Structure formats: structure tokens, C-alpha cells
Amino acid sequence: MTRAAAVALVAFAAACTPRAPVDRAIAARGGSIPGIVRESSVRVEQGFPGDWQWTTVASFPDRYAWSIVTNDQPHHYLFDGTTVRAFIGETQVAEAVGAAGLATHARFVAVANLDMLRQPGVTITMTPSAGGTQLDVTFADTGARYRVQLDTHDAVRRVEGPIDLSPVAKGTLVATYDDDRTIDGRRLPFHIRYELDGAALADERVVRTCILGTTPAASAFAAPTSLPRCELRSP
Numbered sequence: 001m002t003r004a005a006a007v008a009l010v011a012f013a014a015a016c017t018p019r020a021p022v023d024r025a026i027a028a029r030g031g032s033i034p035g036i037v038r039e040s041s042v043r044v045e046q047g048f049p050g051d052w053q054w055t056t057v058a059s060f061p062d063r064y065a066w067s068i069v070t071n072d073q074p075h076h077y078l079f080d081g082t083t084v085r086a087f088i089g090e091t092q093v094a095e096a097v098g099a100a101g102l103a104t105h106a107r108f109v110a111v112a113n114l115d116m117l118r119q120p121g122v123t124i125t126m127t128p129s130a131g132g133t134q135l136d137v138t139f140a141d142t143g144a145r146y147r148v149q150l151d152t153h154d155a156v157r158r159v160e161g162p163i164d165l166s167p168v169a170k171g172t173l174v175a176t177y178d179d180d181r182t183i184d185g186r187r188l189p190f191h192i193r194y195e196l197d198g199a200a201l202a203d204e205r206v207v208r209t210c211i212l213g214t215t216p217a218a219s220a221f222a223a224p225t226s227l228p229r230c231e232l233r234s235p
Contacts, residue, residue: 019117021133021135022114022117022135027154028155028187029155029188031186033060033114034212035212035215036209036210037209037228039054039055039206039209040055040056040207042205044202045199045202046199046202053207056109057227058109058113059220060115061081061110061116062109062116063216063218064105064221066078066102067224067227076088078222078224078227079102079105080221081218082218085222087223087224090224100164101164104144104162104163104164108159108162108163111137117148122138124137131151132149132150132153132154132157133149134149134150144161144162147159155177156189158177159175165196174195175193178191183209184210190209
């Protein structure tokens with residue numbers, strides 16, 4: 001085999017690797033997401049049905065915060081990649097290392113945000129179809145499996161994977177995404193529908209969102225007052 005042919009073969013093989021669709025999807029979105037803040041209005045169907053408002057902060061690789069508006073002080077649930085902490089207002093009320101619940105939320109969001117899929121320990125199998133590309137993802141650290149559906153424009157349209165919403169429920173979560181808008185140079189969904197084990201769970205409408213300029217340290221997820229913030233510019 002000539003040197004030119006060998007180089008061409010290597011380039012072709014690289015283009016066909018399972019991570020190639022992930023790279024294309026990140027590029028089509030407008031780039032990586034070091035972190036994202038999202039304020040949402042949510043119609044919840046299970047557990048505590050009703051209309052809720054909450055803010056989530058997600059940062060690479062899979063750190064996560066969930067702040068829920070209540071009639072009294074907000075409830076905050078923070079995961080720094082190792083430890084889950086719960087707060088009512090600014091008062092910490094619980095702490096657990098390796099707690100499964102919020103860690104599964106963090107991992108699910110990280111999968112949907114795609115950048116985590118480039119990391120070592122992630123196995124991806126891709127299946128092309130007329131409607132786009134299906135990615136079957138397995139994480140070596142937990143053994144958890146996810147399925148990501150990209151459309152023909154390489155946008156994430158559906159993610160399926162395990163979730164722990166204890167004490168309410170746990171099972172397989174399916175999230176479908178639409179109403180894309182461009183914010184801070186990234187194409188992001190503003191509408192997300194959730195199903196848990198085939199039953200409607202919640203319908204989320206993003207009110208405001210923004211991309212963090214850099215990836216915050218784990219210590220930023222240790223208390224509500226240290227959570228990453230940004231100037232929320234979207235209408």
C-alpha cells in the first residue's frame with residue numbers, strides 16, 4: 001500500500017468512528033458547552049403535579065445544580081461530581097457522597113449536552129438511518145446505557161436513559177427536544193418533554209438560558225451562593 005493510500009484509509013476510518021457524529025453534532029450546535037444556566041417553567045405530571053419554576057446549572061463534565069422555587073425559601077440540590085448537598089435557602093440540610101439520585105440527573109443532562117461523550121470510558125455504537133443517527137452510549141464507570149437520537153441536521157432530538165427520582169420514582173427517562181433557538185452562539189432547545197417508563201412526567205419550557213464562558217470548578221457546586229451565574233440575555 002502506498003503512503004498516500006494509507007493516509008487516505010486512516011482518514012476514512014477516523015471519519016467513520018462512533019465519535020464522529022458527536023463531533024459533528026457539537027460543531028452543528030455551535031461548539032462545546034463549558035456550562036449552561038437554564039431558567040424554566042415546568043408542568044409536572046407525576047409526584048407533585050402542578051406548575052413549577054426552577055433553575056438548573058450544568059457544567060462539564062457532569063456537575064449539576066437544581067434550584068426549585070417554593071412558597072417559602074428555594075430548595076437547592078447540588079452535585080459537584082462526588083457529593084450531593086441539599087439546601088433550604090442557604091442552610092444545608094443534607095449531604096451524601098456518591099448519592100445516586102442527583103448524580104443520575106447530572107449524567108443524563110451531560111449526555112444530552114454531548115461533550116461528555118468525548119471522554120475516555122465512554123463506548124458509542126452508531127446506527128445511521130433516514131431520520132438521522134442513533135447513538136447507543138455506555139459508561140464504564142457506572143455501566144449505565146443511554147440512547148441519543150440525532151436528526152438529519154445533527155441536532156439532539158431524543159435521549160433515553162436511567163434516572164433516579166427517589167422517593168417519587170425511578171426508571172427509564174425519555175426526553176424529546178424541540179423549539180431550537182440560538183443563544184450565545186449555540187443552537188439550544190427551548191422545549192423539552194419528559195416521559196418516565198412510558199408515562200408523561202413533565203413538560204419544560206425554557207424561559208431564559210445562557211452559556212457560561214468557562215468551565216467552573218467543582219467548588220462552585222458546594223453551596224447555592226457559589227453557583228455559576230451569567231447575564232441572562234435571552235427573552
